[in-house]
Amino acid sequence: MRAYERFPLTGVEAFFYFVVREHGRAVAVLPVSLLRGVDPIGHLRPRYPVSAGDRGLLSHVWHCYDAWLPGAPHTAAVTSAVIGEMRALAAELGADWYGFINVPHTSPLRDALIAEGFPAEHIEYRFTVDLRGMTSADDYIAGARPRGRANLRRNGRRALEAGVTIRVMDTGEGDLMEVAELCAATTARHGTGAFYPPGLFADFVGALGDRACLVEVREDAKLVGVAVCLRDQTRFHAWACGVDYDTRANYSPYPILYTESVAQALREGRLVLEGGRSNHAFKLKHGLSPLPLDACLLHV
Template identity: 50%
Template sequence: MHAAGAPVFYEHAYLDAYEQAPLTAIDAFAYLVVRRGEQAVAVNPMYLQTAADPLGCLYTAYPEARDQPALLSHTWHCYDAHVPSTIGIDVVPTVINAMLRTASLFRAQWCGFVNVRRGSEFGQELRANGLPARHLVDRWAADLTGVTDYEHYLSRLGERARANLRRNERRAREAGVTTEVLPVTSASLDEITPLCGRTAARFENGGFYPEGTFAKFVLALGERAHVIEVRQRGRLVAAGVCLTDATRFHTWTCGVDYSVDGNHSPYGVLFAESVRLALALGKPVLEGGRSNAVFKQRHGLGPCHLDGVLLRA
């Protein structure tokens, strides 16, 4: 995984955490390893799912696959599908053939990839192999290369967005809001879990962060995860669980309670602290995740179109 430059979603800690505490209903786990001689040269985690559309976008793109078992790579909690390989993208046909055989073994009617970045080398290779892609959703990211500090980041925004973030932080301080960055072992996951769940439900993604397993999953991520807590006079009003890999800072999920005192947005405070933490950790890319497109576009992030590529097994 490391040699191939794979994102955090493919690292052992993440995959193992998902096995220990799967955040969606997984019927079976499979891990494809491509070898050249005795050397592993490519990998591909796959997940058999009967309820294969927790975000409500797959069946919109593929209505013919509704409520049928599907073998998917990766999970929906990964928004950046790859086939990590140390020998280049030419391994993709081998992976597709193995995926089809595995789907047959599992009696899955469909198999394929979700959250493939359009225009990426991987996406282009899938198209070159005759696999049509259908748009699912967008994710948002910002290039932080050359950005020295938070004020420098603000300087790249439009005047109105820059003023809004500064005013929001000033009002938050006046209203008794504080922020803290914590390792997962010190974070208040018992408070963060329901907050993230309620926030996901507002975007019609209820159950995406189940209380029974979310805290266990986050704890299993260990040092790959950072938690940002935003409190108003001790009460948790926003929280973000952020992930890191070699080049990227992922604002992976968050929860926000807007019933606060004072005229400020806890989400705006959380966003500002996320940018600061990404810069402090020296990550050249800020991954902003999915949803909340208007805020993200206004505050320096650009869209990455994500596709689904499904095949009948």
């Protein structure tokens, strides 16, 4: 959160932090942001009548795909308290919308928001791999669908034959502008290149320190694939990826990035690989499980 405040990747006007206390003791917290252009990647427009210039007071930020109330022991009561404060602050700031984005569909938070009068509209899926019981990336490959399993093995073999190098490194060891430009170019293929503005993105990743690492795939000196990965206590997040498909040999760097991300997660003893949002066909075929995400928004 400190890194995102210094280098916000979207049009954030202000950050706020709610703290819910019970007899003076903090029992829940919630980061929120006031955003110019409430829908930077187009997830809301098919479900809500938002316009390009709308401002919204939203849970956390769009680059976080996991909305929840950290520490909440009684979700319904805590959610009610937070919603009242969010509504009041949104009105004070002149926002058009307020609420939560990227809420897991099966979560108690979603149920509590619905009880508070919010709609819950499906906006996207995020994808995960349960690493419990796995000892190596071979276990992950074995769990993919047959065509996905064959694709992972084929791409790994062809990359090896082409002399490709795969390296996991600290963010301080990488060329972060090169990484950022490849991530932005990749998302631009899908119309959301502005989601990773290269200069800000490089600074943000650099500010994460050891909470992040890079997985790089190179042909000689050329960067053909990169994953910016985040860590928490139990999960390893393949958070942002960039891929150059103009490779010398007949292989794709993308499945190689996922295989190596799983391998690194296992080396670090994480229980879950978070594979981010979108790219459904690839992720379903290659052993990732979908988790539907909702947006719960109301007009101010």
